[in-house]
Structure formats: structure tokens, C-alpha cells
Amino acid sequence: MSETLWQPSASIETLQARAEIINKIRCFFAARKVMEVETPSMSQACVSDVHLHSFATTLTGPAAPHSMSLYLQTSPEFHMKRLLAAGSGCIYQIAKAFRNEEAGRFHNPEFTMLEWYRVGFDHFALMDEMDTLIDLVLACGSAERLTYVEAFEQSLGINPLSASHADFVEVAKGLSVADLVEQETDRDTILQLLFSLGVEPYIGQQRPCFVYHFPASQAALAKISATDPQVAERFELYFKGVELANGFHELTDAEEQAQRFAKDQQVREQYGLAPAQIDKRFLAALAAGLPECAGVALGIDRLLMLALETDNIQQVQSFSIERA
Incomplete structure (x- = not known):
């Protein structure tokens, strides 16, 4: 082991800048009276999306005498929507997320995600608010x-x-x-x-670019458009070759969501993947009543890469996985 691997992967100056930007984000939401929340990093369920791979662990001992499988969250989405269904109102979270996926300059298995939900917003209103936040952090002007x-x-x-x-x-x-x-x-x-x-390589080069109304088959957890059933009310944000965010005008129909999960399970079987542990508590929350809302997940580390003009995600994290 190298004698220098105890040191952080980001410079102290970068970590100071990181703290300032995250504080600016918190002030942004405080001014809009969006409540900050915390939800569990582990869940008894995992995502069914074939492109997302969860880390799993097992709880043993007095808390689970027969042992219990737990999964590190790939996103705080399901827990946050349960809060929305319970009447939380507009909420946001700056949380750790974990994905067992490819490595690269934009990937670390553990990363920081900003996720927020706005009750009464559709995807267009959320893009408006996100545009303001991104310009606040990057001074990049309005997005295309x-x-x-x-x-x-x-x-x-x-x-x-x-x-x-x-x-x-x-x-x-x-x-x-x-x-x-x-x-x-x-x-x-x-x-x-x-x-x-x-x-991707040709959009959002001079200023950020929202791409919206993805094919209905790629809806994930978004509503299908009421005016064009070929597309979903989903958007992504790109800037300078970086995929920054993924947002939805959120699906509120529990039955339709259950059908989408079942379809995911079929696709997992086709790919030879183990079936996902479906989040029944999330489906119960949808059945109880998720308010009309829009939500988005934004990669904080990638945003910081752009803000601080770094080439690798490791340069904005205190300790990359190689140094963890």
C-alpha cells in the first residue's frame, strides 16, 4: 500500500469550496421553504431497474434473529415519496447514494445526490427551478x-x-x-x-441543456403524457458532456407502478439477473395517495466537477473508493 493513500483525494481548498457550494444549495431551498429531510441509507427493498445495481448486506443479531437482507440505496427516492404521501410537503435531501456499476471519471460507487420534490409542480415548473439553481452554482445562464x-x-x-x-x-x-x-x-x-x-456529446456544450419527453418505454417513475402517449413527462440535464440530473413529473398511480415493476422483473429474468426485492411499502404509500408533484435527482459531485473545473470525480470527493 502506498504511503500516500491515507491522504484525501481532493485538496483541502477543493473541500472548502465544496462546503461553500453545498451551503449555497441549502440556502436556496431554505429561502423557498423546502424542508430538508434525512431518510435511511439502507432499505429492505431494492430498485428493479436493470441498469442499477444495489450493494447488499445482511443484518444479524438481536435486531434480526433470523437475519434480514438490506440494500444500500441507489437513490433516496422511495423513502422520500413515502414522506410526501404522509404529508411532508415540499422536501429535499443531500444524501449518500451507492451504485455497484462501472468505474470512470464520472463514477464512484459512493457519491452524493441532491434530490428534491415540489408538490404542485409539473416537470416544466421543476425545470424552471432547477435552471435557477444551476445558474446560481455555475453562473452559466439559462438552459436550452x-x-x-x-x-x-x-x-x-x-x-x-x-x-x-x-x-x-x-x-x-x-x-x-x-x-x-x-x-x-x-x-x-x-x-x-x-x-x-x-x-450527448453534441448538446449542452455552451450552456446547459434539458432534454425532455423521453419515450414512454423509458418512463421509469414518470407519468405518461396526457397529450402524447408516445412520451413520458421525464427530463434529463446535460452540460459540457456531463449528465447532471434526471427528473420526473411523478407517477402517482400505484397499480401502474406495480405493473412497471413487474415488467422490470421480466426484463431482469431475460438478462439472467436475480429478481429485485420490490418495495411494497413504497407501493402502499402510492396507494394511500402521493400528491401531484415533480422530483429530480442531481449528482452533487458532478455539479462540483463543473463548478471547480476538475477532470475526475475523485478530485471533488474527500476520499475516493481507492482511498476509503
């Missing part, structure tokens, strides 16, 4: 807004909702991934590949 379809048409010249598989293969040739697309049968997998290679 593109629909998912517009982003594809602008960057790749195709409509992702109506394009054929042959259209996707043709576009993929210019991205050097035609072989992958030819063999892939899942439309959303193809769309995500083309979006990451052919759209």
Missing part, C-alpha cells in the same frame, strides 16, 4: 430545452419514435456501432446507445 425527438433529429437526423431498425443501423454506421445495433433486438437499448454516442 429540447424534446428527446428534437435532440435526435438535430444530432442524428432521425425521429427516434418512428425510425425503423434499418434507420437505426444506418445511423449507427456513422458512429461505428452498426454491428452492435444490427444484433440488438431491444429498441430502448438501441436508443440509449445512439443517444449516448450520437446525441
